[in-house]
Amino acid sequence: MKLRTSVIAVLGMAFAAGAAHADINVGVTVSATGPAASLGIPEKNTIALMPTTIGGEKVNYIVLDDASDTTAAVKNTRKLISEDKVDIVLGSTVSPNSLAMIDVVAESGTPMISMAASARIVEPVDEKKRWVFKTPQNDAQMSTAIVEHMTNSGVKTVAFIGFADAYGEGWYEQFSSVADARKLKMVANERFNRNDTSVTGQVLKLMAARPDAILIAGSGTPAALPQKALKERGYTGKIYQTHGVANNDFLRVCGKDCEGTFLPAGPVLVASQLADSNPVKKSAIEYITKYEAAHGKGSVSTFGAHAWDAGVLLAAAAPEALKKAKPGTKEFRTALRDALENVKEVPAAHGIFTMSPTDHLGLDQRSRVMVQIQNGAWKLVQ
Amino acid sequence: MDFQIALLLGQDGITNGAIYALLALALVLVFAVTRVIFIPQGEFVSYGALTLVMIQAGAIPATVWLLLGAGLLAAALDVRLALRAGQPGRLVRLVGWYVAYPLVLVALLYTLPVKDFPMIAQILFALAVVVPMGPLMYRLIYQPIAAAPVLVLLIVSVAVHVAMVGLGLLFFGAEGSRTPPFSDARFEMGPVMVSGQTIWVVVSSLVLIVALYQFFERTLYGKALRATAINRVGARLMGISPALAGRLTFFLAALIGALSGVLIAPITTIYYDTGFLIGLKGFVAAIVGGLGSYPLAAAGALLVGLLEAFSSFWASAHKEVIVFTLIIPVLLWRSLRGRHVEEEE
Numbered sequence: 102m103k104l105r106t107s108v109i110a111v112l113g114m115a116f117a118a119g120a121a122h123a124d125i126n127v128g129v130t131v132s133a134t135g136p137a138a139s140l141g142i143p144e145k146n147t148i149a150l151m152p153t154t155i156g157g158e159k160v161n162y163i164v165l166d167d168a169s170d171t172t173a174a175v176k177n178t179r180k181l182i183s184e185d186k187v188d189i190v191l192g193s194t195v196s197p198n199s200l201a202m203i204d205v206v207a208e209s210g211t212p213m214i215s216m217a218a219s220a221r222i223v224e225p226v227d228e229k230k231r232w233v234f235k236t237p238q239n240d241a242q243m244s245t246a247i248v249e250h251m252t253n254s255g256v257k258t259v260a261f262i263g264f265a266d267a268y269g270e271g272w273y274e275q276f277s278s279v280a281d282a283r284k285l286k287m288v289a290n291e292r293f294n295r296n297d298t299s300v301t302g303q304v305l306k307l308m309a310a311r312p313d314a315i316l317i318a319g320s321g322t323p324a325a326l327p328q329k330a331l332k333e334r335g336y337t338g339k340i341y342q343t344h345g346v347a348n349n350d351f352l353r354v355c356g357k358d359c360e361g362t363f364l365p366a367g368p369v370l371v372a373s374q375l376a377d378s379n380p381v382k383k384s385a386i387e388y389i390t391k392y393e394a395a396h397g398k399g400s401v402s403t404f405g406a407h408a409w410d411a412g413v414l415l416a417a418a419a420p421e422a423l424k425k426a427k428p429g430t431k432e433f434r435t436a437l438r439d440a441l442e443n444v445k446e447v448p449a450a451h452g453i454f455t456m457s458p459t460d461h462l463g464l465d466q467r468s469r470v471m472v473q474i475q476n477g478a479w480k481l482v483q
Numbered sequence: 484m485d486f487q488i489a490l491l492l493g494q495d496g497i498t499n500g501a502i503y504a505l506l507a508l509a510l511v512l513v514f515a516v517t518r519v520i521f522i523p524q525g526e527f528v529s530y531g532a533l534t535l536v537m538i539q540a541g542a543i544p545a546t547v548w549l550l551l552g553a554g555l556l557a558a559a560l561d562v563r564l565a566l567r568a569g570q571p572g573r574l575v576r577l578v579g580w581y582v583a584y585p586l587v588l589v590a591l592l593y594t595l596p597v598k599d600f601p602m603i604a605q606i607l608f609a610l611a612v613v614v615p616m617g618p619l620m621y622r623l624i625y626q627p628i629a630a631a632p633v634l635v636l637l638i639v640s641v642a643v644h645v646a647m648v649g650l651g652l653l654f655f656g657a658e659g660s661r662t663p664p665f666s667d668a669r670f671e672m673g674p675v676m677v678s679g680q681t682i683w684v685v686v687s688s689l690v691l692i693v694a695l696y697q698f699f700e701r702t703l704y705g706k707a708l709r710a711t712a713i714n715r716v717g718a719r720l721m722g723i724s725p726a727l728a729g730r731l732t733f734f735l736a737a738l739i740g741a742l743s744g745v746l747i748a749p750i751t752t753i754y755y756d757t758g759f760l761i762g763l764k765g766f767v768a769a770i771v772g773g774l775g776s777y778p779l780a781a782a783g784a785l786l787v788g789l790l791e792a793f794s795s796f797w798a799s800a801h802k803e804v805i806v807f808t809l810i811i812p813v814l815l816w817r818s819l820r821g822r823h824v825e826e827e828e
Contacts, residue, residue, distance in 0.1 A: 134649070134652055136756075138652060138657030139656075139657035139658050141657075142656075142657055262799075265799070265800050265802075265803075291799045291800075292799045292800035292802075293795075293799060294760075294802070294803060295754075296754065296756065296757055296759075296760045297751075297795075298499060298502075298747060298750070298751040298757070298761065299495050299498075299499055299750070299751060299791075299792070299795070300795065301491060301492065301495040301792065301795070302492055302495070302792055302793065302794070302795030302796030302797075302799065302802075303795055303796070303799045305488050305491055305492065305796060306796055306799075309488070321657075321658060321659075322658045322659040322660075322752055322754070323659065323752065323754075325659075325752060326751060326752055333678075348658070350658035350659075351658075353660075354658070354659055354660060354661055354752055
């Protein structure tokens with residue numbers, strides 16, 4: 102019995118070692134179930150479209166689901182690093198999970214690319230966060246775009262309603278500070294839950310403050326509820342949403358109540374409407390074509406594109422690291438981290454990435470556009 | 484806050500309260516008859532609403548496959564039992580209900596243009612798919628452990644809830660959906676506009692409550708359920724089958740859940756996991772009634788609905804905290820004034 106177990110163990114180790122020396126192992130943890138599933142599912146689908154060879158080496162993707170749960174994300178990360186000996190971790194979908202994973206990847210010296218939005222994941226770059234990169238735009242960048250659009254169209258007072266969680270709080274913090282700097286007056290601040298069946302109370306309070314514009318900070322279809330309630334109560338001012346709603350399900354659920362809504366978004370949302378001279382257009386359309394070929398027309402969402410961008414970064418950095426060390430070693434992981442930090446002008450679906458030792462996001466103004474919902478479709482605001 | 488806002492909030496609270504009341508009644512019923520704290524009650528809300536959405540979109544609702552699967556499983560169990568008991572005569576009926584019924588439903592959904600049917604027919608189809616899952620769930624999961632302690636039944640309920648939420652994600656996807664309203668009518672009541680759907684919700688809840696009352700007071704089956712709730716052993720001695728009582732109870736619970744889902748789907752966006760929170764608020768209401776009194780549970784539901792509406796106006800960030808904290812003073816009050824009964828195990 103003992104002999105048999107040890108034989109199996111030796112065989113297993115031989116296989117593991119064999120795999121580790123030949124291939125680049127990519128560990129992925131996404132929130133494909135639980136509250137963030139609407140973001141995690143397109144990300145998971147996108148992983149299947151990523152390159153299977155980089156620089157002549159085979160790439161293995163090990164995809165785990167963390168059920169939008171912080172503990173599970175940390176457990177997955179530990180498992181990926183200790184059992185699967187991955188060279189890089191991609192994930193997770195939401196900010197709390199990604200923040201919790203930082204300690205684990207820093208401890209083992211494994212680079213990580215997050216697909217979550219919070220700026221705190223990569224800022225400030227310190228001893229731990231030097232291993233961490235992320236692809237989605239910061240809320241601050243998006244807030245600035247909204248505030249700019251508001252002030253340009255004569256909005257003086259604004260009310261805010263957001264998720265009663267990290268997403269809503271984060272947005273309120275960013276947005277109110279930017280709005281304050283631009284002399285935009287916040288007149289109301291409300292919260293609602295993703296699963297609420299009614300937001301009448303909040304909406305009445307918002308409308309009692311008579312704002313010129315209302316910003317709804319929610320993600321996916323739940324963000325449609327306040328907007329529908331506002332329209333039902335006869336609100337006629339401008340309504341803004343965040344880039345969290347940029348998928349077609351939101352348009353389906355919100356229907357005609359969302360006509361005229363403004364939101365900031367990654368250029369991939371309106372890729373075909375971008376000017377041909379826009380450097381993002383080609384790389385964004387590449388992703389859309391690939392995703393829609395696999396999952397049907399109109400299935401693409403901006404969330405999956407964040408995962409795609411993580412793949413693009415990996416594909417850009419890995420060849421550099423391969424020159425220095427073999428995959429599966431500590432040297433390779435360090436080299437990969439260094440290469441990620443030196444990525445310059447890499448076109449991806451959401452913008453052009455240029456990393457630096459102080460900037461582990463690497464996106465600039467080219468990573469966001471203002472979009473308006475017109476006739477049930479996304480329309481680029483010129 | 485002026486009078487008009489208070490009226491609007493009150494209207495909102497009553498609408499939600501009506502749904503919570505229905506679920507609270509179902510929870511009290513299930514607990515009284517089978518001692519099961521029925522956590523998956525809310526799942527029937529989501530399943531009912533989202534099955535209707537799929538039917539309206541012209542798709543075959545994925546829930547019908549679950550029904551067929553559960554039916555096959557139950558048929559296998561019961562056919563074996565019937566053969567062992569030497570009652571081959573029961574076979575036809577068993578196979579008919581467990582297997583043929585879902586198959587006929589599938590065939591109907593495939594062949595008929597259900598998408599273009601009037602809404603009421605679509606709702607009947609959705610209910611026909613979702614409601615039989617209640618008795619099937621009792622047959623497969625709760626009946627084999629019917630004599631287990633309350634705690635075991637509760638743990639099993641949690642497991643069933645988690646499984647149903649997972650299946651819901653698989654069937655319906657992560658994004659929410661809505662259905663068109665039953666009527667676009669709007670009525671002016673003093674300074675407040677009341678939408679037709681709100682009236683539908685409140686009136687249907689009232690009708691359902693009255694119908695349940697009639698069922699328990701006037702029909703043999705209703706009286707059998709009441710007898711089982713009061714004294715299980717006594718009822719059994721009088722020839723009331725506990726299995727039948729269980730299945731009937733779960734049928735009613737599933738019916739109430741699915742109907743609630745259909746009623747609120749036009750007012751709010753329903754997700755695969757929406758039902759849980761609605762069910763939990765129904766549970767708070769049922770606790771107010773001590774998990775035993777129907778009128779108190781209904782009053783509790785109204786209280787929960789109104790509290791929710793007004794707290795969402797005053798302190799939206801802490802709404803859930805306020806609603807669920809309600810349970811603490813209620814429990815305190817109940818345990819201080821009620822006599823303490825040891826759980827019979």
